[in-house]
Each structure stands twice: as structure tokens, then as C-alpha cells.
Amino acid sequence: MTFALVILILFLPLLASAGILMFARNHPAASAKLSIGAVVISFLASVALFRSGLSAENLPAELAVRWLNVGDLDIAFGFRLDLLTLLMLVVVTGVASAIHLYSWGYLRGDRSIPRYFACLSFFMFSMLGIIMSNNFAQMFVFWELVGLSSYLLIGFWFERPSAADAAKKAFLTNRVGDFGFLMGILLLWSQLGSVHFGQIQTKLAENPQALGTLTTVVALLVFCGAVGKSAQFPLHVWLPDAMEGPTPVSALIHAATMVAAGVFMLCRVFFLLALPAQWPAWMGGLSWSALDVIAWVGGITALLAALMATQQNDIKRILAYSTLSQLGYMVMAVGLGGPSPAMYHLATHAFFKALLFLGAGSVIVALHHEQDIWNMGALAGRMKVTFWTFLLATLALCGVPPFSGFFSKDEILALAFTQNKPLFFLGLFVAFLTTFYMFRLVMVAFLGPAKKPSASHARESEPVMILPLIALGLPTVLAGFWGIDAVFGRGFHGSTEHAGTWWQQMIFPFHHAPVPALASLGAFAIGLASAWRLYRQAKTDPLSTALGAGSRLLQHRFYLDELYERGIALTQDALAGIADFTDRWIIAGLLVRGIHGTVELTGRILRLFQTGNVQTYAFWVLMGVSALLWWVLR
Amino acid sequence: MSDLLFYLLAGLAVVSGFLVVLNPLSRSPVTSAMFLVATMVCLAGLFLLLHAYFLAAVQILIYAGAVMVLFLFVIMMLDLKEEQRQRFSRWRVPLAVGAALFFLAGLAGPLGRAKALSAATGTAVEGHTAPLGQLLLSTYVLPFEVVSAILLVAMVGVVLLSKKESK
Amino acid sequence: MMPVGLAHYLVVSAVLFTLGLIGVLARRNLLLVYMSLELMLNAANLALAAFSRFNDQLDGQIMVFFIITVAAAEVAVGLALIVALCRQRRITRLDELTYLKL
Numbered sequence: 001m002t003f004a005l006v007i008l009i010l011f012l013p014l015l016a017s018a019g020i021l022m023f024a025r026n027h028p029a030a031s032a033k034l035s036i037g038a039v040v041i042s043f044l045a046s047v048a049l050f051r052s053g054l055s056a057e058n059l060p061a062e063l064a065v066r067w068l069n070v071g072d073l074d075i076a077f078g079f080r081l082d083l084l085t086l087l088m089l090v091v092v093t094g095v096a097s098a099i100h101l102y103s104w105g106y107l108r109g110d111r112s113i114p115r116y117f118a119c120l121s122f123f124m125f126s127m128l129g130i131i132m133s134n135n136f137a138q139m140f141v142f143w144e145l146v147g148l149s150s151y152l153l154i155g156f157w158f159e160r161p162s163a164a165d166a167a168k169k170a171f172l173t174n175r176v177g178d179f180g181f182l183m184g185i186l187l188l189w190s191q192l193g194s195v196h197f198g199q200i201q202t203k204l205a206e207n208p209q210a211l212g213t214l215t216t217v218v219a220l221l222v223f224c225g226a227v228g229k230s231a232q233f234p235l236h237v238w239l240p241d242a243m244e245g246p247t248p249v250s251a252l253i254h255a256a257t258m259v260a261a262g263v264f265m266l267c268r269v270f271f272l273l274a275l276p277a278q279w280p281a282w283m284g285g286l287s288w289s290a291l292d293v294i295a296w297v298g299g300i301t302a303l304l305a306a307l308m309a310t311q312q313n314d315i316k317r318i319l320a321y322s323t324l325s326q327l328g329y330m331v332m333a334v335g336l337g338g339p340s341p342a343m344y345h346l347a348t349h350a351f352f353k354a355l356l357f358l359g360a361g362s363v364i365v366a367l368h369h370e371q372d373i374w375n376m377g378a379l380a381g382r383m384k385v386t387f388w389t390f391l392l393a394t395l396a397l398c399g400v401p402p403f404s405g406f407f408s409k410d411e412i413l414a415l416a417f418t419q420n421k422p423l424f425f426l427g428l429f430v431a432f433l434t435t436f437y438m439f440r441l442v443m444v445a446f447l448g449p450a451k452k453p454s455a456s457h458a459r460e461s462e463p464v465m466i467l468p469l470i471a472l473g474l475p476t477v478l479a480g481f482w483g484i485d486a487v488f489g490r491g492f493h494g495s496t497e498h499a500g501t502w503w504q505q506m507i508f509p510f511h512h513a514p515v516p517a518l519a520s521l522g523a524f525a526i527g528l529a530s531a532w533r534l535y536r537q538a539k540t541d542p543l544s545t546a547l548g549a550g551s552r553l554l555q556h557r558f559y560l561d562e563l564y565e566r567g568i569a570l571t572q573d574a575l576a577g578i579a580d581f582t583d584r585w586i587i588a589g590l591l592v593r594g595i596h597g598t599v600e601l602t603g604r605i606l607r608l609f610q611t612g613n614v615q616t617y618a619f620w621v622l623m624g625v626s627a628l629l630w631w632v633l634r
Numbered sequence: 635m636s637d638l639l640f641y642l643l644a645g646l647a648v649v650s651g652f653l654v655v656l657n658p659l660s661r662s663p664v665t666s667a668m669f670l671v672a673t674m675v676c677l678a679g680l681f682l683l684l685h686a687y688f689l690a691a692v693q694i695l696i697y698a699g700a701v702m703v704l705f706l707f708v709i710m711m712l713d714l715k716e717e718q719r720q721r722f723s724r725w726r727v728p729l730a731v732g733a734a735l736f737f738l739a740g741l742a743g744p745l746g747r748a749k750a751l752s753a754a755t756g757t758a759v760e761g762h763t764a765p766l767g768q769l770l771l772s773t774y775v776l777p778f779e780v781v782s783a784i785l786l787v788a789m790v791g792v793v794l795l796s797k798k799e800s801k
Numbered sequence: 802m803m804p805v806g807l808a809h810y811l812v813v814s815a816v817l818f819t820l821g822l823i824g825v826l827a828r829r830n831l832l833l834v835y836m837s838l839e840l841m842l843n844a845a846n847l848a849l850a851a852f853s854r855f856n857d858q859l860d861g862q863i864m865v866f867f868i869i870t871v872a873a874a875e876v877a878v879g880l881a882l883i884v885a886l887c888r889q890r891r892i893t894r895l896d897e898l899t900y901l902k903l
Contacts, residue, residue, distance in 0.1 A: 636805070637804060637805045640805045640809065641805075644809070644813045647813065647817065648813065648816055648817065648820075651816075651817050651820045651821070651840055652820055654820070654824065654836060654837065654840060655820050655821070655823055655824035655827075655828070655833075655837055655840070656823075656824075663830060663832050663833055663836075666833055666836055667836060670836050670839065670840065673817075673840065673843065674843060677843055677846070677847055680810070680813075680847060680850075681847075681850055684810070684850050684851060684853075684854040685854060686850050686853070686854070686862050686865070688862070688866075689846075689850060689862055689865055689866065689869075692866065692869055693846075693869065696869055696870075696873055697839075697843070697869060697872075697873075700873060701839070701872070701873050701876050704876060704877065704880060705832070705835075705836065705876070705880070708832065708880045708883065708884060709832055711884070712832075712883075712884065712887050726826075726827060727827045729826075730822075730823050730826030730827035731823055731827070733822075733826060734819045734822040734823045734826065735819070737819065737822065738815060738816075738819045741815050742815075745808065745811060745812065745815070761853075761859065761862050765859055766859060766862060766863065766866070769859050769860070769863055770863060770866070774863050774867075777867055781867055781870050781871060784870075784871060784874050785870065785873075785874050787874075788874035788875070788877050788878050789877070791878050791881070792877050792878055792881040795878070795881040795882060795884075795885050796881050796884060796885065
């Protein structure tokens with residue numbers, strides 16, 4: 001029964017995608033129904049599975065089919081069901097259902113709706129594949145498929161060159177991360193002989209030294225995959241450009257699910273990352289463990305992204321950087337040794353970030369595809385549902401109790417406070433910045449005066465777009481009380497601390513770790529106040545004129561893209577130069593013309609013997625015979 | 635006595651041979667041919683000293699008698715000009731002499747080592763016609779026949795070669 | 802003076818052969834070259850006869866017999882060739898005979 005559901009969940013979206021491509025190429029409505037139907041059924045099945053799994057004691061459960069059997073390598077196509085999987089399934093399919101429905105409204109009138117839904121369903125298939133895989137090889141396959149889906153969806157409006165370029169950029173940047181990931185997988189296989197999560201976990205539990213000096217290197221290589229997929233520094237450059245895709249795509253893939261896959265993977269293989277630090281001999285005695293590196297990468301990402309967000313003017317870009325920043329939080333949490341808070345934040349973030357994106361989409365459509373916030377204004381009165389859901393989500397993002405974001409963010413800050421004070425202060429500063437730029441957005445787009453006439457003619461969006469907003473609003477508010485992290489806690493640490501009434505649950509963080517909780521509230525307050533003062537009535541951005549060059553630096557994303565481009569161009573030219581030299585001088589010159597020259601020279605020398613004169617020939621014959629004679633008779 | 639004869643004949647042969655190749659007095663090929671005849675006659679004498687009677691006769695009859703006559707016929711028929719002075723390649727003669735001496739030096743090795751060669755002048759074998767004929771027609775009958783064929787072929791070839799082009 | 806032995810004959814043969822060799826390599830007149838060639842053959846004959854004598858065998862003499870015969874045939878053919886060549890192309894010197902040059 002359980003596994004029938006599992007197979008249903010995974011393959012229904014694939015069937016929908018195939019069905020659309022085969023039968024519904026020119027029927028937008030039919031394709032939408034197929035796609036939405038598939039994902040909603042998957043969601044219901046996931047919920048059923050979750051409820052049954054929550055009480056059972058037979059987790060983790062596995063179902064495997066023999067797939068590849070080469071020598072020592074035995075890769076199965078299998079599913080692994082544990083608490084982590086079950087919860088991710090519910091979150092992913094839930095958010096996806098809302099977004100699928102919303103897309104129908106957002107893309108109304110577009111020419112290629114069937115293609116959109118086919119790609120979207122295919123993406124669902126790939127993402128669910130990642131969640132349910134039980135071994136590295138299979139996960140990598142689905143990992144790449146997700147990358148492909150992302151490429152297809154970012155470049156959905158491929159007639160626009162910027163969209164095509166953005167899709168390419170996303171794919172290539174992901175590829176770089178995936179390369180490291182693959183190296184890690186191969187090293188794991190070569191050292192431990194298996195790619196199966198359970199087997200690797202067992203082997204490492206028995207013998208923590210099994211990987212020897214490669215321990216940390218392997219962990220970091222695997223982390224590379226997350227760096228690419230979850231857009232951590234330095235591979236974060238693709239995520240802002242990915243906003244070229246339709247807004248529902250941004251919501252689903254680049255906020256809630258795909259980018260979270262990196263964090264999910266880190267939690268999945270946490271046992272690998274948590275091994276003590278061991279570096280190869282030639283790298284010296286570094287004391288940093290894998291988790292240290294991971295934590296700082298996450299922290300740096302969070303900080304950089306938050307800084308860059310404060311000076312962006314495109315509503316989707318602001319949200320994109322916000323996503324980057326929150327992903328940094330999640331990765332930082334993993335690095336601090338807390339996969340449970342990381343997953344908690346992932347789940348809550350999925351809800352409110354998707355909500356934020358959908359709300360932004362609603363605004364964009366209402367203003368006829370206007371995305372610059374300085375052309376908006378006074379939308380709060382005209383688009384009530386959009387505004388209130390957006391505000392709720394913003395509050396959740398900024399970590400205001402009693403919204404879900406508060407609990408998850410607080411757990412992370414509490415962890416940082418006890419583990420790594422510098423990262424705690426960094427996290428706190430990022431929280432301040434988060435509040436600042438989000439309320440900048442809210443003030444300018446919704447609350448301030450209308451900056452352009454089009455803004456004053458906006459109307460609320462249609463129901464098919466409003467309903468998902470409301471649907472996502474509920475978990476945004478309430479997820480904190482569901483004690484999601486209790487589920488995770490059981491999965492990771494076996495603790496069931498957060499029992500009790502909702503009031504008790506809300507107070508708990510203050511009880512448990514008062515300093516971080518209060519500090520984060522303080523950061524919120526300061527951020528709100530600053531944003532209020534600067535942007536309440538602003539018609540242009542006062543901060544950009546104040547910061548001047550600094551503002552430009554942030555707007556141009558610290559010029560990282562230019563740096564990468566220059567670096568790649570240099571490397572390419574160098575390699576091309578070497579290849580040219582080799583081809584021209586060594587292969588063509590030395591080898592080809594060398595051989596030619598030698599042969600010709602030899603020929604010319606031998607030709608000198610051919611005089612045609614009989615006596616000359618007689619002479620040489622004599623020389624030969626004399627030589628022979630000398631040799632024989634000596 | 636025979637030693638003296640040997641030295642005489644050998645000396646004459648060598649001198650004549652030298653004069654065939656390099657004649658300071660006359661550059662005519664006829665002179666060289668004559669000296670070649672003289673060499674062959676001396677050689678016939680040496681054959682006699684070696685008790686190769688039949689061979690000596692054959693040498694005179696065929697070599698000196700027929701072959702050299704043929705040579706003289708052709709020389710005179712062609713009426714070649716006297717050889718002119720060397721105009722080019724001063725290296726030619728020294729090189730040739732050097733090569734030949736190099737060859738000779740190669741031969742000298744074994745010659746020098748073979749001291750015990752002045753052994754008995756055996757009396758067992760005499761090169762009369764009868765024993766030669768017997769050997770020829772028993773052990774060497776195949777080469778004998780082949781040589782006959784060669785002679786036939788040579789004759790035919792010569793006739794063919796000297797035909798004038800038929801217009 | 803030691804008694805005349807094989808070595809003496811061989812020395813004579815060698816000297817004659819060398820003289821013939823020089824003639825073949827150095828002279829430019831066709832016929833003179835040919836005559837030098839005959840000189841070389843004669844030298845070989847002498848050597849063979851000497852060996853035959855000093856090994857108490859007649860085989861050497863048989864060989865000489867054959868050599869003389871074949872040499873005669875060869876001279877005939879060779880001279881015919883020379884005659885034909887000189888008639889057609891007016892060649893007198895060996896240097897000019899370079900038709901086989903590649």
C-alpha cells in the first residue's frame with residue numbers, strides 16, 4: 001500500500017508531462033488540468049503517506065529495484081522513506097499544487113501554455129525523484145534532471161535573448177557545482193564501495209576513519225553540489241538572472257523547491273559532513289572541518305545577498321536576493337550542526353517565499369507586467385488580498401512572532417549563539433537587513449504614493465490567482481505551531497520537546513534561548529524603523545544618492561559577474577593559445593614537417609648516389625665488398 | 635729452375651698488366667690490347683708451371699686467340715679517338731687507386747697469415763686433358779651442358795644485336 | 802729466396818686483380834674498361850688454378866675452364882652491345898652513358 005502510493009507520487013507528474021506532450025500539445029486547458037490534477041493527487045497521496053508514516057515505527061523504509069550491476073558496483077533504483085522524505089514530500093507537493101493552480105491565471109493568453117505545464121510536471125517528477133532517492137547515483141540523475149527542467153522553465157520565453165542567456169547561465173553554473181558533486185560521489189564509491197545512503201551511513205558509523213585523509217575533501221565536494229543548486233557564494237550568480245522565467249516558476253523552483261534541494265541533500269548526508277576534520281597530507285594540518293566551511297559559506301552568502309537586496313529595484317530581484325539570503329541561513333544552520341533547524345526553515349521558507357512570489361506576480365500582472373517598484377505605489381488599497389497576504393509573508397520572513405518564520409529563524413540564531421558567536425552577529429545583521437529591504441519593498445510598492453499613473457489603475461487579480469495566495473497564507477501563519485521541527489527533531493535527534501499548547505509553543509523560544517530571540521526582535525524593530533523613515537513617502541530611493549558608489553556596487557552585485565566573465569575569457573584564451581602553439585609548432589612543425597623534412601633530406605642524400613655512371617656504381621660496389629671482406633676476414 | 639721461371643713469368647705478367655691499365659707511352663687502345671695479350675700469354679705460362687696443361691692451351695687458344703682478336707676487331711672498327719686529357723674530376727684516379735688498395739689491404743690480411751702455404755708442390759694431380767675431360771663429363775656434366783646453352787644464347791644474341799635497324 | 806708456394810701465386814693474382822680494378826674505375830674509354838675487366842677475370846683464373854694445384858684437386862681447373870668459356874661468351878655479347886651503342890649514339894666515353902640515371 002505504502003509503496004503503491006510512493007510510485008503514484010513519483011510517476012504521476014511524469015505521466016502528466018508525457019501525456020501533455022503526446023496528446024494535448026494544442027489544448028491549453030487540457031494540459032493545465034492534467035498537470036494540476038497530477039500534482040494535487042500527488043499532494044493528497046503525500047499527506048496520506050505522511051499521516052501513516054508519522055505513527056509507524058518502521059522508518060526508514062526502502063523499496064528498491066535492481067538497476068545497474070557492474071562489477072563491484074550495485075546501484076538500485078530505490079525509494080527511501082523516512083521522516084525527512086515524508087515531510088519534504090508534503091511541503092513540495094503542497095506548494096506546487098498552489099503554484100500550478102496560480103499559473104493557469106498568470107499565463108492566461110500565453111501561446112505556449114501546454115509546453116509550460118509539460119515542463120512544470122517534468123520538474124515535479126525530477127524534484128520528487130531527488131527527495132525519494134536512496135542512493136547517490138540515482139539522486140545525481142534526478143539532480144541533473146532538475147537542472148534541465150530549470151533550464152527549460154527559465155528559458156520559457158526563449159524568444160527573449162535575456163531569458164535564453166539566463167537559462168544557459170543557470171545550467172552552466174549548476175554544472176560547475178555538479179562536477180564537484182560527481183567527484184565527491186566517485187570518491188565515496190571508490191573508498192567505500194557503495195553509493196547507497198544507508199550503507200554509507202552504516203560504514204561510516206562503524207568506522208569513522210573509513211575515508212581517511214579524504215574525509216573533509218569528500219564532504220566538501222559533495223557540498224559543491226549544494227553550492228551550485230542552492231546558489232551559495234560563489235555560484236550564486238545564476239539565481240537573480242533566473243527571474244527571467246515566469247513568476248510562478250520563480251516561486252516554485254527558485255524559492256520553494258529546487259534551490260531547497262541542495263539543503264535537503266546536505267541534511268540527507270549530514271552523517272558524512274559531520275565527520276571530524278581530516279585533510280590530505282599535502283594540504284597541511286588544517287583544522288577546519290567540513291561543517292565549518294559550510295557554515296561560513298552559508299553566512300557569507302546570506303550577508304552578500306542581503307546587502308545586494310537593499311539596492312535592487314525590480315520586485316522579483318529583491319525577492320530573489322532574499323531567497324539567496326535565506327538559503328544562506330539554511331546552509332549556515334547545517335554547518336552549525338543543525339540539520340533540523342535547517343529543514344524547519346526550509347519548510348517555512350517554502351511557504352512564505354512562494355507566497356511572496358505569487359503576490360509579486362499578482363502585482364506584476366495587475367500592472368501589465370511592470371516590475372520596477374519605483375513605478376508602483378498605493379496598491380494596498382486597490383489589491384487587498386494580495387497586499388495582506390504579502391504583508392503576512394513579509395512578517396514571517398522577517399521573523400516576527402507568532403508567524404512561522406519566527407520559530408525557524410530563531411532556532412537557527414539560537415544555534416549560532418551557542419556554537420559560533422561571529423556567525424550569530426552576522427545572522428543578526430542579516431535579519432536587520434532583511435527587515436529593511438523587505439519593508440522598503442512593501443512601503444514603496446504598496447503603501448507609498450503612486451509613482452506612476454498605471455499604479456493607480458490597478459485592480460485585484462482573478463480568483464484563480466487569489467485562492468493559492470490564501471492557501472499558502474495559512475501555513476505561513478500557522479506552521480510555527482505545527483511543530484514541524486518536532487518531526488525533524490525525531491528524525492535527527494529523537495527529541496520531542498515542543499509539546500504543549502500554542503501559547504506555550506510561542507513562548508518557548510524566549511524561554512529556551514532568550515538572547516537570540518530578543519535580539520532578533522530588536523533587529524526587526526530597528527529595520528522596520530529605518531525603512532519607515534526612509535521609504536514611507538519616498539518617490540525615489542534616498543539611499544542610493546546617499547551611498548553613491550556603494551549603491552552602484554550593490555546594484556551591480558559586487559561586479560562578480562564581470563569578474564567571472566573576465567576570468568573565464570582569460571582561461572579560455574590561455575588554453576586556446578597553448579593549443580594553437582602545440583598544433584602549429586609541435587604537431588605541424590616538429591612532427592609533420594619534421595618527418596617530411598627528414599625523409600626528404602634522406603632522399604636527397606641517397607639521390608646523390610644515382611649518378612647514372614657505371615663506374616661510380618662499380619666504385620660503390622667495391623666499397624661494399626671491401627667492407628664485407630674486412631669484416632669477414634678480420 | 636721452375637722458381638726462376640715463375641718469377642720471370644710473374645714479373646712479366648704484372649708489368650704487362652700495369653701497362654694495360656696505364657700506358658704512359660701511348661694512349662691508343664690497341665697498345666693496351668696488345669699488352670693484355672702479353673699478360674695472357676704469361677698467365678698461360680704460369681698455368682704450365684702449375685701443371686695445368688690443358689688450361690694453358692685453352693688460355694692461349696681461346697682467350698688470347700679468340701677473345702682478344704675480337705677485341706681488336708672492335709677497337710679498330712669503332713676507331714675510337716684517343717683519350718683526351720682529364721678535364722674534370724681530379725679525384726677520379728686517386729679515389730680509384732685508393733679504393734683498390736683498400737680492397738687489396740683486405741686481402742692482405744689472410745695472405746699474411748697464411749705462411750704455411752708454401753707447402754708441398756704436390757705431384758698427385760696433373761692437369762691433362764683426359765682426367766679433366768672425365769671430371770667434366772661426370773661430376774660437372776650439368777654445368778657443362780649449361781655452358782653450351784650459354785654459348786648458344788650468346789651467339790644468337792650477338793647476331794641480333796649487331797643487326798642494322800631494318801628501315 | 803723461399804721456394805715458390807701458393808702464397809706467391811696468390812700475391813700475383815691479387816696484384817693483377819687490383820690493377821684490373823683500377824682500370825675499371827679510372828679509365829674512361831669503354832673498351833679499356835672492358836679489357837681491365839678481362840684482366841680481373843684472368844687474375845681470378847690464376848688464383849683458382851693455384852688452389853687447385855696446391856689442394857691436389859682438379860675441380861679448380863674445371864672452374865677455370867668454365868670461367869674462360871663464359872668469359873668468352875660474355876665478351877662477345879658485350880662487344881656487340883658496345884658496337885650497337887656506339888653506332889646509334891656515338892658514345893665513346895663511359896661518362897656519357899647515363900641513360901639509367903633516375
